[in-house]
Amino acid sequence: MSLEQDMDTSAGVDTRAASRFGSEAITIAVIFGLTIVLILGSRFISPAFGGWGQTETILFLSSFLVFCSFGQGLVILVRGLDLSIASMITLGGVLTTTWLAGSNEGLWYVVPAILVVSAAIGSISGFGVTMLRIPPFIMTLAMGIIIYSLCLGYTQGTPRGYPAPALADLMRAHFLGVPAPVILLLVFVAIAVVLQSWTVLGRRLYAVGNNPIAAHVSGLSTNKLTIGAYAISAMCAGFTGIALAAYANGATLRMGDDYLLPSIAAVVVGGSSILGGKGNFLGTVGGAILLTTLGTILAALGIEQGWKTIIEGAVILVALIILRESVYEAIRVWMGRSSTG
Amino acid sequence: MSAADTTPMTDTAQASDKRRLLTGLASQGAVLITVVYVLLWIIYASEQPSALSAYSIESLLNNSLPLMLAAAGQTFVVLQGGFDLSVAGIISLSNVVVAVYPVEGPFGALVNLAMVVGIGLAVGATNGFLVAYMRIQSIAATLATMIICQGIALLILKAPGGYVSEFISYELTGSLFGVVPVAAVIGAAVAVIWLAFRRTNTGIALYAVGRDAAAAELSGIDVRRARFAAFCWAGVLYGCAGYMLSAQTATGNPSAGEPFLLLCFAAVALGGTSFSGGSGGVIGSLIGAATLMLMQKVLFSTGVSSFYTGVFQGVIMILAVLFAAFVQYMSRSRGNR
Numbered sequence A: 001m002s003l004e005q006d007m008d009t010s011a012g013v014d015t016r017a018a019s020r021f022g023s024e025a026i027t028i029a030v031i032f033g034l035t036i037v038l039i040l041g042s043r044f045i046s047p048a049f050g051g052w053g054q055t056e057t058i059l060f061l062s063s064f065l066v067f068c069s070f071g072q073g074l075v076i077l078v079r080g081l082d083l084s085i086a087s088m089i090t091l092g093g094v095l096t097t098t099w100l101a102g103s104n105e106g107l108w109y110v111v112p113a114i115l116v117v118s119a120a121i122g123s124i125s126g127f128g129v130t131m132l133r134i135p136p137f138i139m140t141l142a143m144g145i146i147i148y149s150l151c152l153g154y155t156q157g158t159p160r161g162y163p164a165p166a167l168a169d170l171m172r173a174h175f176l177g178v179p180a181p182v183i184l185l186l187v188f189v190a191i192a193v194v195l196q197s198w199t200v201l202g203r204r205l206y207a208v209g210n211n212p213i214a215a216h217v218s219g220l221s222t223n224k225l226t227i228g229a230y231a232i233s234a235m236c237a238g239f240t241g242i243a244l245a246a247y248a249n250g251a252t253l254r255m256g257d258d259y260l261l262p263s264i265a266a267v268v269v270g271g272s273s274i275l276g277g278k279g280n281f282l283g284t285v286g287g288a289i290l291l292t293t294l295g296t297i298l299a300a301l302g303i304e305q306g307w308k309t310i311i312e313g314a315v316i317l318v319a320l321i322i323l324r325e326s327v328y329e330a331i332r333v334w335m336g337r338s339s340t341g
Numbered sequence B: 001m002s003a004a005d006t007t008p009m010t011d012t013a014q015a016s017d018k019r020r021l022l023t024g025l026a027s028q029g030a031v032l033i034t035v036v037y038v039l040l041w042i043i044y045a046s047e048q049p050s051a052l053s054a055y056s057i058e059s060l061l062n063n064s065l066p067l068m069l070a071a072a073g074q075t076f077v078v079l080q081g082g083f084d085l086s087v088a089g090i091i092s093l094s095n096v097v098v099a100v101y102p103v104e105g106p107f108g109a110l111v112n113l114a115m116v117v118g119i120g121l122a123v124g125a126t127n128g129f130l131v132a133y134m135r136i137q138s139i140a141a142t143l144a145t146m147i148i149c150q151g152i153a154l155l156i157l158k159a160p161g162g163y164v165s166e167f168i169s170y171e172l173t174g175s176l177f178g179v180v181p182v183a184a185v186i187g188a189a190v191a192v193i194w195l196a197f198r199r200t201n202t203g204i205a206l207y208a209v210g211r212d213a214a215a216a217e218l219s220g221i222d223v224r225r226a227r228f229a230a231f232c233w234a235g236v237l238y239g240c241a242g243y244m245l246s247a248q249t250a251t252g253n254p255s256a257g258e259p260f261l262l263l264c265f266a267a268v269a270l271g272g273t274s275f276s277g278g279s280g281g282v283i284g285s286l287i288g289a290a291t292l293m294l295m296q297k298v299l300f301s302t303g304v305s306s307f308y309t310g311v312f313q314g315v316i317m318i319l320a321v322l323f324a325a326f327v328q329y330m331s332r333s334r335g336n337r
Helices: A002-009 A016-044 A052-077 A085-100 A107-130 A136-155 A165-172 A180-198 A200-210 A212-217 A222-248 A257-269 A281-301 A305-322 A325-340 B009-027 B029-047 B054-079 B086-100 B105-133 B138-156 B166-171 B182-198 B201-211 B213-218 B223-249 B258-270 B282-301 B306-335
Strands: none
Touching: A016 A052, A016 A281, A052 A085, A052 A180, A052 A200, A052 A222, A052 A257, A052 A281, A085 A107, A085 A136, A085 A222, A085 A257, A107 A136, A107 A222, A136 B258, A136 B306, A165 A180, A165 A222, A180 A200, A180 A222, A180 A281, A200 A212, A200 A222, A212 A222, A257 A281, A257 A305, A257 B138, A281 A305, A305 B138, B029 B282, B029 B306, B054 B086, B054 B182, B054 B201, B054 B223, B054 B258, B054 B282, B086 B105, B086 B138, B086 B223, B086 B258, B105 B138, B105 B166, B105 B223, B166 B223, B182 B201, B182 B223, B182 B282, B201 B213, B201 B223, B213 B223, B258 B282, B258 B306, B282 B306
């Protein structure tokens, strides 16, 4: 890997930024294109499909995955991995229902409190990874097991209570004919894209992911930045938990399980490198929506759960094979040749 | 530190002895986890004297063996510098196959074993091909193969059911000559095979690739072949884990492998294998897995609510990694003097 990169730079001209932009743009275009083809193609399955209504449903369902994938993506960007996401979603959900206990009272401080608690737990993971040099895989895995176990003990095995009616209403509300959760999704994506790609914080996170030593030498406090990424990830997962509890009008202890591996899959399918330093949140959003679309359509087809699972796995595999660097290289070479010749 | 700086030259011999001891400890994470395991046994036995009966030892070993085998397999992949999520899929698939196509008798048990080894080898080879030759990151590639395996398991068996052949479920969970638990024999066999494997060229290549793949490549090691082999070994061991899980549960479940996914990484971490690759070993993972299972029993016997088992598992995982790093740091800082 490193040998190839060296050869790239030895050509004399620094084309890395340009080529990265190129491959990112191709990835995002391919993923969103695939999603649109899938949605339009689903018309053949049922006439009720392929319209705006179904698109709304898919966006709505994928919003939960998008929320937690943003955090996962940031942690992966700084060369980590967050395996505590499932437990953090459960924690967010459990705290929402038990602290609110079905009333609107205290909504204004409970939601921020849950986000603060989540961020604090994420910071502990970040602290372990940076200051204590525990591998991210183990630190977040251990944290996830601990938090899950605490949720289990806190609820004595059965989460009680309901989220605030106002939250549940929000999940069903419409603004200008668009469901509120879809608007929430768009706002979240906008903020996240700006944060990751346009702010100083975002650029610094890329710098840390690309080369932690170089980032440190150039005066960035890599430890603080990494801890920040873990805190944001835990906060996003907590937020996902709140949204899920509001949507399902209750919490279960296993509510986060369906999001851990898909959050990694969305990031990877979206073209980010699992080794860090490379990726774009729009790609992740595309990955999350693509996976959700696929799941929805496969469910509508009424095929066996087994085949559904196999197809989902195969799609991830195909995406991985297509999105390899060498393929971009081939596309670039081919495009260069056709433009000059 | 400053004290060590002023150490007279005459102490060097003694210091290097100490260093060798500490480096030995660090490279053999197995030592640390063995101490933890023995301590847990003492607590367990003092809380519950019946724990020392042949029956309860046998059942504890039977409970631990599937996780031990899975962790042993995972170690191969972690050593070469990667992660293998397909462990959950292969265990589920093996369990379902053994429960849906039972073949009776000792010969039948061998036929079933051949089936699960075949499955493990096929999936492991696919993983190895994707990671080593297609150069897809291991977490991503094995995530995909895991999901596909789970799908195939669901196709074979929709809901928990089926039954495992009597020879497997009775003989393999019993004791040889009524004394030595079969589970102990299998665990020891894996350890012996590992010790032999570690000295082969592939075994040495595995460590070299995990420590520094570029350097290994330059010194003439076929890096891709070593990675490929690691995934194949892992797959076969997961298949065996599924086989022994079937023996223990005597039934099939298409999601039987899921609990193993995170626990087997926990066991590898406890066993002192470094997640950045290149150091550690299977023996530590075997004992690490046994420790995780024993810990559940101990916490239960000491009256800790089973809800909080996870808190202990998580904290011990972190402490084990910290301690291993501390020992390594100490031995290294002395070595530099």
